[in-house]
Amino acid sequence: MVATLSSSAFFDFNHPKVMALNVNVTHEHMSDTEKAVALYYAVRDGIKYNPYVFEADPVTLSASHCLEAGQSYCIPKAILLGALCRLNGIEARIGLADVRNHLSSPALIKWLRSDVFVMHGYTEIKLEGKWVKATPAFDKVLCERMGVEPLEFNGRDDSIFHEFNGEGHRHMEYVQEHGHFDDVPFDFIVTGVAKAYPHLINGHKPDPKRQLIDE
Structure with missing residues (x-):
């Protein structure tokens, strides 16, 4: 089996809920590209972005847990996007980079103690x-x-983060791939996070009710 098509503890596309989402989003007459695009939007908008739920627990990184x-x-x-692609026989893998968010909310900067997001994840899809x-984060x-x-x-x-926003202000800067x-x-991910934000590893408890931009 090709590695980028395989199921794993993280890319657990055989989970019933992952399979059910796929059925709701794709159909057999769609091309691979059409399926990947539809799945991208399903993940981008169907899963709310919340960095405050981070845990150094492998279970929380699985596609099924995210869903x-x-x-x-x-x-x-x-x-999750990669798992859905693999379920459809489309090769997919994860990419990682460090990015600086020039438009981070004060609350997020205070929480991270930095404006750099280490180990930012995106999906690479072979089409x-x-x-x-593909970056379905926000x-x-x-x-x-x-x-x-x-x-x-x-x-x-x-599809990667914009360097500038609509008003011409700096937005995302890719610092390291x-x-x-x-x-x-x-x-590798946990080591990078621990080095950048040791306070998130030592004694950190996730807060699922907290949002990226405080109300």
Whole structure:
């Protein structure tokens, strides 16, 4: 079995709820590109973005956990999209990078103690013979509150964070690329997070009710 098509503890596409979502979003007459695009929007907007639910627990990074929770951050959302693609026989893997968010909310900067998001996750999907990047992290409602355009995905071009927002202000800056992985490098991710934000590893408890932008 090709690694980028395989199920794993993280890309658990055989989970009943992951399979049920796929049935609701795709149909057999769609092309691979059409399926990937439809799945992208289902994950982008169907799972609310919430970085405050981070836990150094491998279970919380699985596709099924992300779907059941209904809210998560970039890595699990990217894994869920990848799992759904693999379920349809479309090769997918996870990519990781460090990004600086120039428009971070004060609350998020205070929580992270930094404006750099280490181990930002996105999905790489093989469509029409080439790998393209898809970033389903920020849902449409959140983007409207932040004053930025939600990322679109057409299955042909990379969908990565905008460098500037609609008003010309700096938005996202890619600081360092860590590459792509056939399965989730859990230890590598936790080590990177622990180095950047030791307070999130030591004694941290997730807060699922807290939002990216405080009301």
